[in-house]
Amino acid sequence: MIYYWHKIIINGCGNITFLKIPTKIDSSRKVIHVDMDAFFASVEERENPQYKKKALVVAPDPRKHNHHGVVTTANYNARKYGVHSAMPAQKALDLIPSSELVLKDPNFTLYQEVSQQIHDIFSDVTDVYESVALDEAYLDVTENKLDETNTIKIANYIQQRILKETGLTSSVGISYNKFLAKIASGYRKPFGRTIVLKEYALEFMSNIPIEKFNGIGKVMQEKLHSMDVYTGADLQDLSQDTFLNTFGKMGYIMYRRINGIDEAPVNNLRERKSIGRERTFTQNLVTDEQIFKELKRISEMVSADLSKKRLHGKTIVLKVRDDQFETTTKRMTFQDYIYEQDDIYRIALDIYDKLDIVDKKIRLLGITLTNLDSLSFEELSLNLFSKEDN
CATH class of the missing domain: 1.10.150.20 (5' to 3' exonuclease, C-terminal subdomain)
Structure with missing residues (x-):
């Protein structure tokens, strides 16, 4: 039995005591977390099968952009070289032999179209699903449109339909709450299926x-x-x-x-949350040094806000307003979550560079992170359980 504490204020004097009340874990829900495998890269491999044997990095080619650009995602071949999301694209060039490397500009219109196909499959299974980003979602299948009680069969149905209709693989985690389901989905990537039952949950987390x-x-x-x-x-x-x-x-x-x-519900009415900061300047910014300094400062504030709220996100939006009050916004979406200050700053710089502003008279700068989700465990490779433990 699990115990937790309630704070009690005595007589309004500020004296706090803790009352131990027994709480049973509610394992009645059936939650599936679906996470597409290297989604952007996998879509590019589907369109260009020759990429599958290469180290594919989805990012602007820094050789064509003054050594600028950041990685949005990389396939598993590229990840073996240490390449990951939000890394400077130039570093990916340094890590991967030129004979193995393929750099591909991101095609977000295509990724969104494929994502919609996948989410249509979710809606055929249940109306209670929470889309976290283009490439992942939580589904509460305690009651479902398939009238199926075996959660493994439901997960298999989802994976096979995604594979058949999009040509892409996904990994799924199954448990009685969102937190554990998300850990499980990263357990056996790619194309994995893992269950964490209540009686094994503590053991599953114990060696991490x-x-x-x-x-x-x-x-x-x-x-x-x-x-x-x-x-x-x-x-x-x-x-x-x-x-x-x-x-x-x-x-x-x-x-x-x-x-x-983790009693958080799968919220199919989930609002698109965002966290951002912007600064208006009494004197216009006119040099790169001034602009970069302010972008770094704003990145620090956004990262601090994310840390306080225990959130991270996949899309960064840069807002720029000039002295004529003309406002420009541009966004960049990533396969993996972003919350570190250095990553936010580097991405903001890359977006700013793409705006190609010639006459620099900047009145306002802003950075916003969207596609947010709660901080959770990282994807892990463990050897505690088989793909189908139930």
Whole structure:
């Protein structure tokens, strides 16, 4: 049985005590997280089969853009060389032998069309699905249009239809809550299918190093290490009192999740959230140095806001307004989530460079991150469970 704490204020004097109340894990839901495998790159490979044997990087060619450009995604061959989303495209060139490398400009119109096909399949399974981005979604299949009670069969149906209708592979995670389903979808990529049952949830998370928990930054890692906490099992050994006193609200969330509790619903009415900052300048920015300095400052603020709200996103929007009050916006979408300050800044610089502004008299700059989702565990390669444990 899992326990959690409620704060109680006594007599309004500010004295806080904690009341331990037993809570049973609700495992009645059936949640599937579908995550397309290297989506942008896979679409490009479908259109150009010769790319499958190459290290494909979806990014503007820096050799044609003054060594600028960032990676939106890379296929698995390219990832073997250490290439990942938000990396400078020039670094990808340095890491991958020229004989193996293929650089392809992103085609977001095509990606959106394919994404719509996939989401149409979701709607044939259930009306209760939450689209997180072009390439992933949560589905609550506790009740479903297939009248199927076996969640493995539902997951297999989704994967096979996606493969047949789009020629693309997906990985799925199955569990009783969103948090665990998302971890499971990254367990056996590509084309994987993994189940995490309630009775195995704690074991599943126990061997994960805390450095692999997305959202636990270096400062928190150092604090946990000072407490002799290095793995998920070590986290599970901490009392909720320790979590609350050490990490506050995030500690409460961490404690529940590390003990298999996540009651967040699959929200098919999910609003498109965004986090952004913009600055209006009393004196126009006229040099690259001024503009880059302000973009870095705004990137820091956006990253800090994301960290406070425990969010990350896949689309960055840059807003520029000149002295004639003409406003220009341009966006860039990535396969993987973005929240680090350096990544946001580098991407903002790349977008700004593409605007090709000649007469620099900038009155306003803004950076916004959209396609947001809660920080969760990173995709992991573990050897605890088979693809189909149920």
